[in-house]
Amino acid sequence: MAVWSRTVVAGWMVALGAVSAVGFVVAGLATGQLVLFLWLLLASAALVITGAVRVTVTDEDVTVHAVALPLVRRRIPHVRIRQASARLSRPMELGGWGYRWMPGQTAVSLRAGDALWLELTSGKFFVVTVDDAGEAAELVNGHVARSAKGDRS
Template sequence: MNRDSSPTAVTVWHRHLASGWMLATGLVSALGLVVIAAVDRPHRTMALWLLIISAAFLITGAIRVTVSPGGVTAGSALLPFLRRRLPLDRIEAASARWTRPTEIGGWGYRWNPGLSAISLREGDALWLTLSNGNKFVITIDDAETAAQLTNQLLAHGQKGR
């Protein structure tokens, strides 16, 4: 707080979401592949390489999403350094709507021309329209509140702060 001014309220919205089936698939397949690597020497290398797929399920199966004056951040809950941060100056608008994974390219992290997404389930999703015209979509509970806060921050000139 600055001595010459009143305290400034900072509003932050934060949610976690986990996909049970993605986490279970990653865990069960990883365990199976480790067992195969341990007991089946001829297939050891292939089993260890396939662990990458199991890791992908585990890394993308749980996410954290934050909306703050710094922008919107979404990333892996298991490996927090794997995240996408969108500063407010890269966001034009935000909205929320019911979204199916098939609309946005499937489950997990998706990259398509003009649209990127983090999709763990069908349901509430935060839709961000970026300054370059692309869309970024995150399926997350209470997306309406996230969209409202993002639009409030944009309207109050908080871009780039």
């Protein structure tokens, strides 16, 4: 079973999430508005959860999961992938930083640079910025080709 895995971290997102969480708790306790500030903690949690992800390619799928909360994940079986490619990408062309939804495309964009682009059989794209995306794309394309051969036999 071939496995490729890399972690990508947007340190500023994790730090901002952690610092704002502490600030919201302190402000909530100081003002007596704890319920209001607990709601604001959701924004802090979102920054921490989406600020660091692990990208894994196995014989069966591509998985992107949050490092802080591994149950938050996106799993794409190879049979749902038409092809994979790697290219330089910037957050603004992917809709911004973090987990982004745009018409026809979903992205996990934590920095500018190398990104793994998966064209799905639905015609939509899933993109994740990650180091060594070219290596991941080659591995995915090999699995996709083997899956296609298996479907025809």
